Amino acid sequence: MSVPDSQIPSKPDSRIKNESAMINAMSVDVEDYFQVAAFEDHIPIEKWNDWPARVDTNTDYMLDIFAKYDVKATFFILGCVAKSYPALLRRIVDAGHEVAGHGMNHVRIFRQTPKEFMEDIVTSKKILEDIGGKKVVGYRAPTYSINQETIWALDLLYEAGYRYSSSIYPVYHDLYGMPDAPRFPYYPRQDNDSAQRGILEIPITTTVIANRRIPCGGGGYFRLYPLAFTRWAWNRVNDEGQPGVFYCHPWEFDSYQPRVENLDWKTRVRHYLNLGKKMESRFKKMLLAYRWDRMDRVYGELIK
16 A cells, blocks of 8 residues: 555655754554554453554555655554564564554553563563664553553553553543643653652643643544644644644554444544544645654653
């Protein structure tokens, strides 16, 4: 699968012409459609092998888009995906993208003890580094599951060698969220009595309307909102002098993925709304509208 050349502008647009424009962070959470948290009650881990895998093909599709639009991104990759598709991980590295951690099997942190979590992040980090040949410094919790109850995970991430996290979505949501957290990068475990700053947290992008935070960083919200609203929200964030953090999943570009039965209406809408070509069309327009780069480069001065 590839992006038709006819859909790529023949000359640079205003984003490319304006070299002083803000550079935003592009990221991809690499997991298969049956591995999402919303399906965990329908497809437990022990049943994953019963479903046809599509993550390899779908991620390759995204790599092709990024190559043709000259965009580098950060890929937060599950350890189990890296083990199953080592060549895919090497293709991501060879294309110049950043590889970062996403845990082993997409288990949300509140379902793990600190000991289990530490084993998870150490094991997955080693797999990514051994296969990809690059040091892994970034991490994103499955389903943004770092909140006030699991904030201890940040200390363990730093101890395990990670230097930044993009695991907190500062909004209200029934599956995740830490609504009182800062909207922009900060050091949540900084020791004010020493020079130790700890890990850098890079929250997913939000804007503020009438004192309410509105999520606009990607995922299901990107497929739900009109593109004009997303563009308006991102322009506001950049006008605040801050890069945005965009995220998506390879399965969002795949309208042919097998359907899971007996889902409640909310889960069905969240997962299946505007998959495939509608997602792809909006995504390409976002790639053209803004400047993009890997998270470790966008926030390089803050990552220590």
